[in-house]
Amino acid sequence: MPLKVEKLSDKVHENLLKVKKQLDLSVRRVRKDAGLTQTEFGERIGMSQGGVYSIEKNITNLTPYTSAKIEEEFDVGADWLMYGDEEKKDFPVSKKLIDWLWSNPDERESLWRKMKHPEKSLRENKISLQENDAQEIDLLKMYRKLSEEKKKCLLDIAKFFN
Secondary structure (H helix, E strand, C coil), X not given: CHHHHHHHHHHHHHHHHHHHHHHHXXXXXXXXXXXXXXXXXXXXXXXXXXXXXXXXXXXXXXXXXXXXXXXXXXXXXXXXXXXXXXXXXXXXXXXXXXXXXXXXXXXXXXXXXHHHCXXXXXXXXXXXXXXXXXXXXXXXXXXXXXCHHHHXXXXXXXXXXX
């Protein structure tokens, strides 16, 4: 029996080392993607250059507090930061998003309905697209490529004329 516990303990230890190494790589990647030095990165998350260096070199552990600061400051997902899950790097489900959803009940309801009944949502989108002509579809494609700021500006103009 002790042999099995020992093997399990080795596996747990091995997995913890993988997570730690991934965190170190992720922190470095976030910093590099942002084009920041270790000093600049540290200033944004409340850490010294030496602290950033120590994390990137796997000398010290990333604390939950610092991890949360990186997630918030650089808009990356916790699952990506910890496990390298690329699908969860961008558009993280964070406290910021949850707070926004709570303050925007219409959007929250719409997303909830889409989540609860995805087939209905797809069917409704397909029908509404079939009713649009080519110009409207082109307009929608162009709109989707705009930055959030430009989308807001365009919507304000549309509301003015409505």
